[in-house]
Amino acid sequence: MTEQSTVHSVTYDLLRTLKLTTVFGNPGSTEQTFLQDFPKDFTYVLGLQEASVIAMADTFAQVTGRPALVNLHSSAGVGNAVGNLVAAYHGNTPLIITSGQQHRELVIGDPYLGNREATELPKPWVKWSYEPVRAEDVPEAFMRAYAMALQPPAGPVYMSIPMDDWNHPLAGFDRVRTLSDRVAPDTARLRAFAERVSASRSPALVFGPEVDRAGGWDQAVALAEKLRAVVYGSPLLDRASFPEDHALFGGPLGMSVKSVGDRLRGHDLVVVIGAEVFRYYPYVPGEYLPEGTELLQITGSPDVAAAARMGDSLLGDPGLAIELLLDMVAEGSARTAPQPMPRPRALPKEPNSPLTPAEVYAALSRVRPPDTVFVNESTSTMAEQIEWLPTTRSQSFFATASGGIGWGTPAAVGVALGDRERGVQRPVVGLIGDGSLQYSVQALYTAAQHNLRVVYVVMRNHEYSILKSFAVLEETPGVPGLDLPGIDIASVARGFGCRAVEVKTTEDLEREFMTALTADAPTVIVVETQPQKASL
Incomplete structure (x- = not known):
């Protein structure tokens, strides 16, 4: 006897055709009908918080050059994700984001865990927001979502899908389309x-x-x-x-x-x-x-x-x-060649204690492999990275497009997963501030569970340095909450399954960095550093 075809089986067949077989998510009760009998040819990437899930999918899509599929919990889970959804929108990342909706029978009564005004919640940070009118429309909604996400300017799209739609009988879907993702200029x-x-x-x-x-x-x-x-x-x-x-x-x-x-x-x-x-x-x-x-x-x-x-x-x-x-354009040989950018690269004769960010970046510049990719969320030290760790290759530098923090730690996970997906091996290094790390520290769990050789260099200066720099610029003295004492970053990292070390000298940093490149688990290197006034 042939098993009856459903919205669930038809949609998964479509996802295979579209090569959307990696699902980034944090499951909730209203999503379980979508995730039931999860196929063995699909990969589920678990993030422990929805904002981290979005950032992982963001860089995975950027690295693979394909849309990424995200499954979030209804309403509150989508709300958690919005912070990093802003980055995906500004970064033109093609994401297909789904969340569960309550049972259609209950929706009219504004039920618990329902997506209230479902299509409005993620706006304005998605290109398209939709809740299917009928269960039969779910596969075609995915096809349209794929087209909307990928067509320029690319970006995230969102669908709210009632939980009872997935088991609805459906014969099939045969309107798979191809589309252009580039538009030529006039x-x-x-x-x-x-x-x-x-x-x-x-x-x-x-x-x-x-x-x-x-x-x-x-x-x-x-x-x-x-x-x-x-x-x-x-x-x-x-x-x-x-x-x-x-x-x-x-x-x-x-x-x-x-x-x-x-x-x-x-x-x-x-x-x-x-x-x-x-x-x-x-x-x-x-x-x-x-x-x-x-x-x-x-x-x-x-x-x-x-x-x-x-x-x-x-x-x-x-x-x-x-x-x-x-x-x-005509040759510009008659023009006077611009003067190269001055690179002072001044380091003290004797090392500082704690180290300065420049000393940290200088040490990394001596030991990084040429094909290293950097994900930077040390917002007060971006100028030092350009000075000491200049980007020299395509697809080897990533940062948030939104200005919010909490993106970088999971984004490094997404880069490493994307490289694995396309069969590329290169070191992935997250340059993270101690304040930034706390926003999405749970992403370390995903890195450990997938045995990713990500190296996180966490510069611990015990404060939000970037905000102190803004306070000086904006003449706003006495702002509270800018110091971060008492966080044991190494112990937290070990608790999530990572290898973690603390270093105080450039020699120790270089040694631990080289060890981390071949470790069997992600490594968190905590470096005590001096606060850095940002270049604004």
């Missing part, structure tokens, strides 16, 4: 941009995260070299798109209106590709653009283009746009 407008670039006396290029996401790293280098133009990193970037040790790299633009405007002084044209114009924080007044400077922007996002405070925009895939620009 060539006539791009050619006009190219003419302005070619005529520029002193152009500056700003490459943002969209370039690396589009696979445009090598083309970005070729364009900069052909134009003989200085390249700046976009403010508050979550993916690096240009080698930070290149002679044309001029460093990051800065974060405030004033610092960006000051940095662009002397350029008659700024070409921003794959980035917002600009991510600003904090507010320090100044010129948005220096007098006599014009700006061009190329982005795949209509929202990013519309939000720009200045300049002329062009919509299109940044990777394709750069490829086309390479043939359109």
Whole structure:
């Protein structure tokens, strides 16, 4: 006798076809009908808190280049996840997020564990939010969710699915579709941009995260070299798109209106590709653009283009746009080559105790393998990372796109799982502040359960250094809650199944880092460091 086909079996067949066979989740009672009889050819990645689940799926999708499937608990679980959902939205990460909804029979009575106003809860941080009208619509809703998540600008989508839908009889679903995930720019407008670039006396290029996401790293280098133009990193970037040790790299633009405007002084044209114009924080007044400077922007996002405070925009895939620009722009050999970014790299003659962040990064620079990927959530030390651990390869730097913390620890797990999925072996290092770690420390459990060789370097300065820096800038003395005494990070890490050590010297750090690269479990290296005033 043939087993009756259901929404559950039909949907899982569709998920196989779409190669969505890894499910990131934290199960709740309203999700168990979806997870029942979980197939052996699927992988379930358990996160102990929903925000961590989202961040793991975020970088897994970024690394594999495919949408990732997330299953959250209804209502409260979705609420827990929203903090890192903001990062996935700003980072254009294709996530298909589902949550359970109460039984259809109960929904009208606003039941316990129901998704109240289900489609409104995750907004505005999803591209599409839907609850199927009929159980029969569930597979087609997944097909649409897949298309919405992947089509540019990519991003997360959400579905609330009543728990009784999964056992509803359904004959099948045969409307599987393929779709494009790249949009070419208007060539006539791009050619006009190219003419302005070619005529520029002193152009500056700003490459943002969209370039690396589009696979445009090598083309970005070729364009900069052909134009003989200085390249700046976009403010508050979550993916690096240009080698930070290149002679044309001029460093990051800065974060405030004033610092960006000051940095662009002397350029008659700024070409921003794959980035917002600009991510600003904090507010320090100044010129948005220096007098006599014009700006061009190329982005795949209509929202990013519309939000720009200045300049002329062009919509299109940044990777394709750069490829086309390479043939359109004139050689810049007549331009004076930009001066390389100064790298002071000053270290004390005698080591400090506790160490400074610069000493920590300098030690890591001596022992890191060339193919190391860094996930950074030490927000007060980003300038030191660029100085000592410059990003030199595509897909080798990740940071949150939202500005919230609690993303980095689980994001390192997602990178390692994504590498495993695609058969790539490279060291994954999480550079985490002691304050940041506490937001999502439970992600260490997932790293241990999956035997991931992630190395976490936790800089313990016993405070929220970034917030103290903002307090100085914003002239707000006496802010409470900025000190973090009494946290035994190593013991907590061991409790989650990780190997954990505490170090005080660069020699110990280098030794423990090398040991961690070949350990059979994730390692948490706790380094006592001095508080660091952030470069704002």
